[in-house]
Amino acid sequence: MWEERVKIDPPYDFDRVLDRLSMDPLHHVTMAEREVSIPMRDGDKKPFVVKVKALGTKDAPEFLVSGSTNREAALKETMRIFQWDTSLLDVQTHFRSSNIAGIFQEHDGTPLVLEFGLYECLMKCIIHQQLNLKFAHTLTERFVHTFGEHVDGVWFYPLPEKVAALDYSDLRELQFSGRKSEYVIDTSKLIAEGKINLEELKDQPDEVILKELVKIRGVGPWTVQNLLLFGLGRPNLFPVADIGIQNAMKKHFGLDRKPTLEEMQELSREWDPYLSYASLYLWRSIE
Structure with missing residues (x-):
């Protein structure tokens, strides 16, 4: 059994991560323990489990990562899934004066967490x-x-x-x-x-x-x-055909109908190069 403490740069709100992960019934999330178990496979495709437990806060994020095997590969994959090497401070700064600044302020420190494979x-x-x-x-x-x-x-x-x-x-x-x-x-x-x-x-x-x-x-x-x-965690994607994003923009911008493609493109122009984070935060605003 191995354990590794990992500290990352703030802000990073792991409680919001767990909240979103818990929406999928297949995810093994324990809110009270602030912990999630991640299914992984080794080079021979044999399954093993890695646990990620929050120890810190949004402004001082620290985690305990543990598993039974494949330490180096498991840590690398955990870093990828939770995007621990991506600066959310840069993202928050970019949106601070944008037309969705209020949504970003409300969901400050929410990362783009990836599916497990x-x-x-x-x-x-x-x-x-x-x-x-x-x-x-x-x-x-x-x-x-x-x-x-x-x-x-x-x-x-x-x-x-x-x-x-x-x-x-x-x-x-x-x-x-x-x-x-x-x-x-x-x-x-x-x-x-x-x-x-x-x-x-x-x-x-x-x-x-x-x-x-x-x-x-x-x-x-x-x-x-x-x-x-x-x-893959690509940072600059904006799925304009997604109904959830359309509804979130309708709500946020006080429209009496879903926005047109042209309106979505115009309203989102200033979100580049972090369109994926805008998409995520818009989803979160109506979940």
Whole structure:
């Protein structure tokens, strides 16, 4: 068993992180202990769990990271997931005099936390397409509980090889639509067969990743933008087609209807180069 104390630059509000993570029923979050358990896999794809516990405050953030194996790789992955090497002070300063300054003041220190794996993120994005959030979580939970693994109290998404071997009817039994069943299984087959390599794609520019992934049946710009944002932590994405962002802007700017594309582009002009943080904070403002 290993433990590592990690101090990072403020501000960083881990309690808000836990609050958002707890919205997903698959996440193992203990609010009272200020702790979350992260599912990881080693080089041989064997599952193991890493625990992250908050010790400090928003203005003096410190964490205890612990696990049973793979110390160096686990710490590196934890840093990536929680974006501990990204300065939120720069982000807050950028938005201090912006047209959404009030939202940033209210959610000061909220980081862009990533999904726990790229394949997991892609599957979640596909499953969540065109569903209300409650049923999307229910469907994803059924998927993971039926085909995934349960290790030390933590749920792991199934590997792409396992999903690739399923029949469409296996997902239909869980109330997946016919097309969504095809999208999930066929995409997993492409990944399992090496025709799509997410690890190689992750270092490519946003435009290259978008161009490559939209070739996959059932993967459109919305899905890729969410992968870029919550899978890779790209800082300057603004998914204008997202209904949540449209509703948040309608509320914040006092509009009597959802903003048009042109209005969204105009209102968001000053948010560059941190459009992803604006997107996150707008979501948080109505959650």
